[in-house]
Amino acid sequence: MTIGDYARAILRSWLVVVILAAVGTAGGYGLAKLTPDTYRSTGALLVTSDRGDSTSELVQGSTYVQNLVATYVLLARSELVLQPVIDELDLNTTPRALASTITASAPLNSVVIEISATSRSPRLAQKITEAVMKSLATVVSRDVAPQADGQPTVRLTVIQNADEPRFPFAPSTRNYVMLGLLGGLAIGVAFSVLRAFAWQTVRTRADIKRLTGIPVLGEVVETRRGTRLPAAVLKDRLGIEAESVRAVAANLNFLKVDGGLKSLVVTSAASGEAKSSLVIALGVMIAESSRRVLLIDADLRSPSLAEYTQLDGGVGLTNVLIGEATFADAIQDWGAEGLCVLTSGAEAPNPSQLLTSQRMTDLLEEARAEFDFVVIDCAPLLAVTDATWLGNQADGALLAVLYDKTRTHSLEKVVSAAAFGGLNVLGAVLTRVPRRGVSRYGVGSYGTRAPADGGQRRRKISLRERSRRNR
Structure with a gap:
């Protein structure tokens, strides 16, 4: 780690450092008051x-x-x-x-x-x-x-002659307080540095590019407390949540795989990294452009699309794979025109066997033939190999990376696992990015906002400079 890394580690844990310094100061003062005068x-x-x-x-x-x-x-x-x-x-x-x-x-x-x-x-x-x-x-x-x-x-x-002292020479309240303050600061700084070593997390696009080299398609802003991303996107199509997802959907157009991108697996390094919310919100945004979109819940071990969409999850992917239902009967319309969802269906004791079957391959072919775009929600890549298998059946994979939670070594491991399995990771999305520095027009750089004049002042200066040069 460089000096800058140490400084950033301390700034990230500044509240802990301040609290420990305050505790140390209070402890030093209390100890001074409890120590008998000498x-x-x-x-x-x-x-x-x-x-x-x-x-x-x-x-x-x-x-x-x-x-x-x-x-x-x-x-x-x-x-x-x-x-x-x-x-x-x-x-x-x-x-x-x-x-x-x-x-x-x-x-x-x-x-x-x-x-x-x-x-x-x-x-x-x-x-x-x-x-x-x-x-x-x-x-x-x-x-x-x-x-x-x-x-x-x-x-x-x-x-x-020995004199009778009038004032105690110890304890020195000032010295005790200073020692407590310095001790608290030292512990806080040590905690910050150790935390940075032991718990390094991904916070920026630059972190993802530096660790993996894969392109970052966008940053999805966190929703307000008590609201999930799909609900926020459907409630306000012009809100900052919708705009951040819309930017990711737009960037998918730049991923040309053999002439076009029609199917995509969404996975993550570990559970709880907002991949399922991203799948649903991404489906809503893609369907905006009058495209028929199908969302498939292939995370058979921990399915969540039925819960997030409030659809009936009794009949779904597993029922189609074992022949209890047809593909047409299992899919359900939801949320936006042209958007359909295939829930996980009945709980299966053999998820890997079902997902690697020929019937799953045939189902994906049928889905691509009927829909313009297919988004598949898969289990975390470091947990099981389902995403590797399904990603090779689809056009590629999209990696959800949770802001300040996904650990750097986990991200490196997931990319290595994908490369080992031949999975084509098309890009990554940073999820639940803090709302600071974000306007209704999308996610900007952290802590920055666009000029209030929309850039007019810069344009005028440029035109003035060009006129001067022409003279």
Whole structure:
């Protein structure tokens, strides 16, 4: 994936990213409020040497003290120093646990040791700091520092008393909120990228062309909630739904197969990709041009034409194939003048055997002879091979691709399966395209509209430019 792909993946899931960022921010704020306040008290000790009368001895003593400071910093958190503190303050803890609340440090090139202690009580933090400084000074002078004439050569002097803190240093609500926000954003971005890798879907004509190389005959706009495509097309023949289907029907005229296209199989990669709605709506639009059109429901495993058209599905294709009904008796008029439907008929236990029979081949020949155009609704190509067989009996196949639902790898697999079976995929139709950027004159590019002046301004500029050139 390129940087642009990552950016588009994040933009596609922007709402998830925003929600997770908000959740992270709220979580950080809540955690800050639930975390008990912690106070810190700080004091400082000066390390000096009492030995040295001459300048040379003083310099040597100063260097000697600086070398000892790092050792005393470590000593401040040792059991030798902290156990007396525990005993003095009567703390219910251990030297190791107390050491986790103590911080000792020395500024660079200095002989000052800074001691800090943290506690949930500001007063206790001050007492612990004072006790640690006192204990450290005692341990150094009594047990650690070299002795000369019975006196320690190094002394620790308090130069900054531990103060009682007025405000807690932790938790920092701002830091918690920022960490929560960044954590939520990171999770949201990671989700977006992982979703793009694991669930890449088809959204544009360019996606279909890039993945398959087959032509895209059009984009059928999604209907309003609670309305199916066939009903929307019949209700408003000038609506955006009808216009988008009419554009697909018009583009079928450019598919010349041996002089003309008379029969077509419509299939998809998986179920639920609006192929049956496309079959019916396409039949209505083709019948507009005074052509006799037959729709055949050959999806015997999950038939839907009878449900969508509200026709009687008791007698249909299966009944004709087993000889219980004639072709003429099984077809039913529906929707528009010249449009007929052959429903799936009675449920059959052997759909593949019926669809690959010689009787099915004869039925298709009879249908092509009687009708100007035959549209066959078939089962998804990745599920069964029915569409491959029937597509080879017809003039070709049309692939329904559901906007933002058909996965890219499924589309690649279905085209490979079609090529393996010798199926001639004539084109694809992107179904249920969002209504944004769509006018009553058809589907345009996403998020764009035609100029309000219908292009007159561009034409005037062109004529003006041509006149100038002619002069």
